[in-house]
Amino acid sequence: MRELHVDKIIDTVEKMVQDGNFDLGRDVENAFRKALSTEESEQGRDVLNQLLENVDIARRERVPICQDTGFAVFLVELGQDLHIVGGGLNDAINEGVRRGYKNGYLRKSIVGHPLERINTGDNTPAIIHIDIVEGDQLKMHFAAKGGGSENMSFLKMMKPSDGVEGVKDFILECVKTAGPNPCPPIVVGVGIGGTFEKAAYLAKKSLFREIGTRSEKEDIAQLEEELLEKVNKLGIGPQGFGGRTTALDVHIEIYPAHIASLPVAVNINCHAGRHKEAVL
Amino acid sequence: MATVKVTTPISPEEIAKLKAGDQVFITGVIYTARDAAHKRLVELVEQGKELPFDIKDQFIYFVGPTPAKPGKVIGSAGPTTSYRMDKYSPTLLDLGLRGMIGKGSRNQEVKNSMVKNKAIYMAAVGGAAALIARSIKEAEVIAYEDLGPEAIRRLQVEDFPVIVVNDTHGNDLYEQGAAKYEIVD
Ligand code: SF4
Numbered sequence: 001m002r003e004l005h006v007d008k009i010i011d012t013v014e015k016m017v018q019d020g021n022f023d024l025g026r027d028v029e030n031a032f033r034k035a036l037s038t039e040e041s042e043q044g045r046d047v048l049n050q051l052l053e054n055v056d057i058a059r060r061e062r063v064p065i066c067q068d069t070g071f072a073v074f075l076v077e078l079g080q081d082l083h084i085v086g087g088g089l090n091d092a093i094n095e096g097v098r099r100g101y102k103n104g105y106l107r108k109s110i111v112g113h114p115l116e117r118i119n120t121g122d123n124t125p126a127i128i129h130i131d132i133v134e135g136d137q138l139k140m141h142f143a144a145k146g147g148g149s150e151n152m153s154f155l156k157m158m159k160p161s162d163g164v165e166g167v168k169d170f171i172l173e174c175v176k177t178a179g180p181n182p183c184p185p186i187v188v189g190v191g192i193g194g195t196f197e198k199a200a201y202l203a204k205k206s207l208f209r210e211i212g213t214r215s216e217k218e219d220i221a222q223l224e225e226e227l228l229e230k231v232n233k234l235g236i237g238p239q240g241f242g243g244r245t246t247a248l249d250v251h252i253e254i255y256p257a258h259i260a261s262l263p264v265a266v267n268i269n270c271h272a273g274r275h276k277e278a279v280l
Numbered sequence: 281m282a283t284v285k286v287t288t289p290i291s292p293e294e295i296a297k298l299k300a301g302d303q304v305f306i307t308g309v310i311y312t313a314r315d316a317a318h319k320r321l322v323e324l325v326e327q328g329k330e331l332p333f334d335i336k337d338q339f340i341y342f343v344g345p346t347p348a349k350p351g352k353v354i355g356s357a358g359p360t361t362s363y364r365m366d367k368y369s370p371t372l373l374d375l376g377l378r379g380m381i382g383k384g385s386r387n388q389e390v391k392n393s394m395v396k397n398k399a400i401y402m403a404a405v406g407g408a409a410a411l412i413a414r415s416i417k418e419a420e421v422i423a424y425e426d427l428g429p430e431a432i433r434r435l436q437v438e439d440f441p442v443i444v445v446n447d448t449h450g451n452d453l454y455e456q457g458a459a460k461y462e463i464v465d
Contacts, residue, residue, distance in 0.1 A: 040461070041457070041461060043281075043301075043443065043457075047405055047408075050405050050408045050411055051405070051407065051408055053408075053411055054405075054407070054408040054409065054410050054411040057410040057411055057414075058356070058410040061410070063346075063349065063355065063356055063410050063413075064346050064355065064356040064409065064410065065356070065407065065409065065410060066356060066358055066406075066407045066409045067343065067344060067345050067346050067355065067356040067357050067358050067360075067409040067429075068344075068358075068360070069346060105346055105347045105348070105349050105355055106346055106347075107344065107345070107346040107347070107355070107429050108428060108429065109344075109429070117316070119427075119428050119429075121428070147360075147361075148360060148361040148383075148384070148406065151361065179384070179385055179454060179458070180383065180384045180385055180403070180454050181361050181363065181383070181384035181385065182361075182384075183383060183406035183407045233462065233463040233464075233465070234458065234462060235457070235458040235459065235460065235461030235462030235463065236457075236458050236461075237457060237458070237461055239383065239403060239405055239406060239443075240383075240384070240385075240403075240454045240457065240458070241301075241403075241443060241453060241454070241457045242453075242454075242456065242457020242458055242459075242460050242461045243457070243461050244461060270406070270407055271407055272407045
């Protein structure tokens with residue numbers, strides 16, 4: 001059985017959280033450039049240009065793109081034939097976060113108790129979702145999830161009779177309610193089906209997809225395109241100042257549902273869609 | 281929509297000249313405060329105690345910056361979402377606070393208070409935090425150091441870029457902007 005020492009995981013996570021916060025994915029940057037060519041509002045184009053300049057400064061000077069360096073969220077695929085040695089996987093990820101946020105001068109944004117609200121001082125604990133898969137590798141996807149856009153997220157247990165039209169209306173209503181708050185242009189992550197918590201997880205998972213990628217299911221891919229067009233007709237625009245670019249993309253993940261249920265979760269991500277991937 | 285340069289502190293008469301949609305460059309001192317600091321400031325007011333800085337005719341910036349790298353004045357420093365301060369802002373506006381900088385919509389109570397007290401709300405570009413930090417020349421923690429990123433800082437800024445969202449006349453750029461570009465099928 002293949003062995004992997006936790007030290008390797010800690011080092012990798014430390015680097016990932018920093019790179020993720022300093023170096024915005026090319027998918028987002030390309031989406032900014034594409035939006036620049038279609039944005040009709042002058043203020044909107046101004047914002048997009050500032051975002052591009054910001055990305056450039058952050059990358060060159062290795063400083064955070066956004067001051068909200070986020071909750072550290074990990075989607076982990078753990079190969080069932082891999083043996084992790086030297087300690088626990090969760091502890092290793094948290095240690096990597098601790099070191100990365102400290103050594104990278106990233107902001108510590110986590111309070112240890114949601115009601116007492118005392119900062120933990122090291123941005124831990126991370127949010128870790130682990131999937132056991134075939135193989136002997138460890139695959140980690142990291143996202144820095146800002147509070148501003150996370151707060152603009154919604155879940156509704158809809159009725160099967162609400163159908164696809166009801167789902168579309170709900171998603172558009174969510175984006176409208178969020179308005180300028182989640183730093184548009186945004187990426188709209190949607191989870192449909194499963195149970196209460198599964199829908200929320202799917203919405204989050206969809207945000208790990210690169211901008212411009214479509215669902216493999218043809219009907220869902222079409223729904224993504226249709227919703228993207230509809231969202232961009234709302235007029236909210238970059239930073240909510242008005243314009244054509246409200247969303248850079250809409251991502252939808254689905255799962256089988258109970259005969260009585262149609263859960264729909266909407267998890268909004270801001271333009272600072274910071275994510276990194278590593279395979280060990 | 282005009283481009284205007286202003287210097288803090290700023291009088292009610294001067295602030296009334298700024299209109300929703302104006303691009304404004306701020307030079308002078310601005311104070312930082314976000315959720316936890318606002319809670320403490322308003323508690324002080326309720327207890328009849330003095331605030332840690334003179335708020336009259338000043339601007340508050342809703343921000344929790346990243347730690348400064350060695351040799352730097354401040355880390356990345358973009359705005360945080362403002363509605364979380366809605367509960368506290370009217371109390372501070374009543375004391376003469378002249379402007380607030382953040383991102384995202386304010387509630388009607390805050391908007392009414394701005395009209396009544398002659399104050400404005402400005403948006404900095406959310407997420408452009410490394411770029412914004414360039415216009416911050418000095419930063420000093422003046423209160424609540426224990427709050428870490430949420431401590432109150434006095435910032436010396438030069439041509440700090442913001443857009444007026446709510447002016448003293450009751451206009452709202454977010455509402456006007458979205459209405460202008462909305463396409464109804
Ligand atoms: S919503 Fe995103 S871009 Fe805006 S402040 Fe939060 S993390 Fe930064």
